[in-house]
Amino acid sequence: MEKTKLDLIKLLDYIDPSMLEYQEWLNVGMALKHEGYTAADWDDWSKRDERRYHPGECFKKWTSFEGSGITGATITQMAKDNGWEPKRSKEEYELSWDDEISGNDDYVVIDKNWIEGMEIQEPTNWNPVQEIIRYLETLFESTENVGYVTETWEKDGKYLPTKGAYDRTAGQLIQELSKCNGDIGAVLGDYNPEAGAWIRFNPLDGKGVKNENVTDFRYALVESDSMDLEKQNAILRELELPIAVLVYSGKKSIHAIVKIDAANYEEYRKRVDYLYDVCKKNGLKIDSQNRNPSRLSRMPGVERNGKKQFIIDTNIGKSNWEEWHEWIEGINDDLPDPESLKDYWDHMPDLAPPLIEGVLRQGHKMLMAGPSKAGKSFALIELSIAIAEGVKWIGWQCTQGKVLYVNLELDRPSALHRFKDVYQALGIQPKNIGNIDIWNLRGKSVPMDKLAPKLIRRAQKKNYIAVIIDPIYKVLTGDENSADQMAHFTNQFDKIATELGSSVIYCHHHSKGTQGNKKSMDRASGSGVFARDPDALIDLVELELTDALIKQQEGKVVAEIYANAIKQVNFDYYDEHIGPDDEQSVFQMVEHAKRVLSQEQLAQVESEIAKAVKSIRIRSAWRVEGTLREYPKFEPVNMWFQYPIHKVDDTGILKDIEPEGNLPPWKNAMNKRKDPEQKKQERIEALETAFEALDGENNHVTVGDLAEYMGTSKRTIWNRIKEHGGFETKRNPDDKESYVSRK
Incomplete structure (x- = not known):
C-alpha cells in the first residue's frame, strides 16, 4: 500500500514563524529540505515574520542543511501543537506499516473550536x-x-x-x-x-x-x-x-x-x-x-x-x-467506559484470591487502627511473617508470598532485631525470610504523594503480594480531619495497589478518649475517610482486666509450672497422686512439689514462676473487631499482647470482658463510689474465693497461704477472717502456723 504524503505547505498555515525560537525556525527549513521541498517554500513562509525576516537568508542557510536528520514529522507535530488535526478517513489518509498509532490529546482541556470569546472590560474609573x-x-x-x-x-x-x-x-x-x-x-x-x-x-x-x-x-x-x-x-x-x-x-x-x-x-x-x-x-x-x-x-x-x-x-x-x-x-484520564452487566452475567470475572482468608483479598487495602499501646507495629510484623511463611495471623490463614515492610518509625538495627525477636517468640522457623523485604525510611520519609511513585518504581518487578506501611502519620499530608485532603492522601494507596497488583496494609492511631462505646469504624483518628476507604478495617480495643482475673491467671500459670516440673522429675508420682482437682490448686501443687522436688529444683521452679507472674502482670488484653467490604463480618477475636507478640485467647476467658470505657462516664464514676457495705461484701467474697481455691483434702489452709494467694499481709487476712465471721483459726504447735477452717 502506498503511503499518502501529507502536504507540509498546508501544515505551515498552522505555524506562525514569529512565534518560534531561532532553532525552531531552522528546524522547519531542515524538515522541508529533507522532504523534498524548496528554499523558496521556506522563504515564502518565513516572510510572515515581518520583524525578523531578512531577504536572502533562507537561501544562504539552505545549502548547510544536508544530513540534518530532521524530517517532516517535526512540522507535523508543530502543526498539531497549534491546532491542526489529521483527518482519519480512509480516503484522505491511510496508515502504512511504518506509521505510529498514538493519541494527540494529551493535556487537552478545551475544544478551541467551540470556545466563545470573553470580552475585556476597560476600567471605568481610570486610576x-x-x-x-x-x-x-x-x-x-x-x-x-x-x-x-x-x-x-x-x-x-x-x-x-x-x-x-x-x-x-x-x-x-x-x-x-x-x-x-x-x-x-x-x-x-x-x-x-x-x-x-x-x-x-x-x-x-x-x-x-x-x-x-x-x-x-x-x-x-x-x-x-x-x-x-x-x-x-x-x-x-x-x-x-x-x-x-x-x-x-x-x-x-x-x-x-x-x-x-x-x-x-x-x-x-x-x-x-x-x-x-x-x-x-x-x-x-x-x-x-x-x-x-x-x-x-x-x-x-x-x-x-x-x-x-x-x-x-x-x-x-x-x-x-x-x-x-x-x-x-x-484531566485527560484513561478511565474505562461503562459496561453492561448483561455481557458478564454468565461469564463473571474471577475474584481476586485471598491474602488473609475471610478478611482481605490480594490487591485490596486494609487499615489497622488502635491506640499506641496495642502493639500495632508488632502485629504488622507478625502479619509480614505470616505472609512470608504462609501461616496463620490472629487465627486467619495467610497466602504465602513476598511482602514489603515500609518502616517509617524505627531505626534500621531496631527494625531488624524486632523481626528476629518476633520470629523467635512465635516459635516459627525462618524458612522463608527471603520473602520479606524491609525498606527503612526513618529520617528519610517524604509525603505520601511523593513516596508512592518512588515505592512503585522500586517494587515494580519484585512481585510483592503485600505492601505494609507503618505508620502512616509519618507520611500524612494535609489536615487529617479534612475529608477531601484525606481522600487525596488515601488515593495514593490505590495507586500502589493498582500499579503493583499487591495489597496495601497500613496502620493509624485512634482518636483521643475512650473507644469502647464506639463502633470499630469510628475509632480511627481524623476524617471518616480513613475508616471508609479501605476494603478491610481491623480495629484493636483494650479490654479492662480485673484484679480477680489477673490473680486467676497467675494461679493457673503457677499450677502449670509446678505440674510440668513434677512430670519431668517423677512422672509416675504425677500420674498416681495428682488428679484434675489438684492441678487447679496452687496449694496442692506446692505440697506435691515439696514431696518430689529437691531444694535446688524448687528454687529453679520459683525463679520460673516469678518470671511468669511478672509477664502476666505486664500483658494486656485486646479485642479485634472489623468492618469488611468483601467478606461477611467476623466474630470478635480476643487476644493477649505479651511482648513482643499477640496470642489469641482460645480459652474463652476474655469473652465476657467489656472494653475499656464501654460504660458511660457517669456509670464508671458511680461504680467507683461504692458504699461501705458493698465494699465489705466484696472483701468477704474475695476471702471465700481464696479459701475455696486453696482448700485441701483435710482443710489445711493457713493464714500464710491466704495472704500469698490474695497478695496481701497476714495482718489483713486476720482482719478479713474476723470480718467474715464464718471461719475459725487454730494454731498448730508443731509448725507454729495458724490453720483456717470453717466454723
Whole structure:
C-alpha cells in the first residue's frame, strides 16, 4: 500500500514563524529540505515574520542543511501543537506499516473550536497610580527589588525598551506612588505615550536585570499576539492557569503572569516548557521568546498609543502551580467506559484470591487502627511473617508470598532485631525470610504523594503480594480531619495497589478518649475517610482486666509450672497422686512439689514462676473487631499482647470482658463510689474465693497461704477472717502456723 504524503505547505498555515525560537525556525527549513521541498517554500513562509525576516537568508542557510536528520514529522507535530488535526478517513489518509498509532490529546482541556470569546472590560474609573500599586502588591514582597522601564529607543520604526531601573523595592515604590498626586513620572520617570512602559514580574537582587539577578523564580509570562483578545481571555481562563495578574498590553495581546513557584532556574525552565506545551496544545498561540524569568512585561497604569495598559483581573484559576499541574495531569484520564452487566452475567470475572482468608483479598487495602499501646507495629510484623511463611495471623490463614515492610518509625538495627525477636517468640522457623523485604525510611520519609511513585518504581518487578506501611502519620499530608485532603492522601494507596497488583496494609492511631462505646469504624483518628476507604478495617480495643482475673491467671500459670516440673522429675508420682482437682490448686501443687522436688529444683521452679507472674502482670488484653467490604463480618477475636507478640485467647476467658470505657462516664464514676457495705461484701467474697481455691483434702489452709494467694499481709487476712465471721483459726504447735477452717 502506498503511503499518502501529507502536504507540509498546508501544515505551515498552522505555524506562525514569529512565534518560534531561532532553532525552531531552522528546524522547519531542515524538515522541508529533507522532504523534498524548496528554499523558496521556506522563504515564502518565513516572510510572515515581518520583524525578523531578512531577504536572502533562507537561501544562504539552505545549502548547510544536508544530513540534518530532521524530517517532516517535526512540522507535523508543530502543526498539531497549534491546532491542526489529521483527518482519519480512509480516503484522505491511510496508515502504512511504518506509521505510529498514538493519541494527540494529551493535556487537552478545551475544544478551541467551540470556545466563545470573553470580552475585556476597560476600567471605568481610570486610576494609573492604583493600577501600578495593585500590580506591585500582588506580585512582590515589600522588601523585594523591582525592575521597570520607562525609557525607550527606536529601531526600524519600533520603540524598544532600555535596560531600565532596578534599584528600588516594591515597598519604596508603593510609598512614593501613594504620595505623588498622580504624577507617575515623578516616581518612575516619564514614559513615551506612544510606546508605553514595561515592568519585570520576578524580584531582582538590585545588581542587574539578567536571569542571574532574579532572586525568586516565582512567575512566568504567557502572551499571545496572533489571536483575538476575547479568545485569548477565554482560553486563559478555561485552562485554569494559576494567574497572579492578567494585564492588557494596550495593543494585540494579554499578558498573563502565571505562578510557577520554582525552587531554582532549572526547575523554572522545566515548568515553563510544560506550561507553554499545554497552552499550545489547547490552541493558545503563545510567544515562545518570553521564557526568561527576567523578561519584561507590560506595566499597567500607563497608556500606549492612545490605549490604556490595565489590569484585567488578579488571582484567577487554580491557586498555585501544584494544584494546576495535578489538575492538568488528571484531566485527560484513561478511565474505562461503562459496561453492561448483561455481557458478564454468565461469564463473571474471577475474584481476586485471598491474602488473609475471610478478611482481605490480594490487591485490596486494609487499615489497622488502635491506640499506641496495642502493639500495632508488632502485629504488622507478625502479619509480614505470616505472609512470608504462609501461616496463620490472629487465627486467619495467610497466602504465602513476598511482602514489603515500609518502616517509617524505627531505626534500621531496631527494625531488624524486632523481626528476629518476633520470629523467635512465635516459635516459627525462618524458612522463608527471603520473602520479606524491609525498606527503612526513618529520617528519610517524604509525603505520601511523593513516596508512592518512588515505592512503585522500586517494587515494580519484585512481585510483592503485600505492601505494609507503618505508620502512616509519618507520611500524612494535609489536615487529617479534612475529608477531601484525606481522600487525596488515601488515593495514593490505590495507586500502589493498582500499579503493583499487591495489597496495601497500613496502620493509624485512634482518636483521643475512650473507644469502647464506639463502633470499630469510628475509632480511627481524623476524617471518616480513613475508616471508609479501605476494603478491610481491623480495629484493636483494650479490654479492662480485673484484679480477680489477673490473680486467676497467675494461679493457673503457677499450677502449670509446678505440674510440668513434677512430670519431668517423677512422672509416675504425677500420674498416681495428682488428679484434675489438684492441678487447679496452687496449694496442692506446692505440697506435691515439696514431696518430689529437691531444694535446688524448687528454687529453679520459683525463679520460673516469678518470671511468669511478672509477664502476666505486664500483658494486656485486646479485642479485634472489623468492618469488611468483601467478606461477611467476623466474630470478635480476643487476644493477649505479651511482648513482643499477640496470642489469641482460645480459652474463652476474655469473652465476657467489656472494653475499656464501654460504660458511660457517669456509670464508671458511680461504680467507683461504692458504699461501705458493698465494699465489705466484696472483701468477704474475695476471702471465700481464696479459701475455696486453696482448700485441701483435710482443710489445711493457713493464714500464710491466704495472704500469698490474695497478695496481701497476714495482718489483713486476720482482719478479713474476723470480718467474715464464718471461719475459725487454730494454731498448730508443731509448725507454729495458724490453720483456717470453717466454723
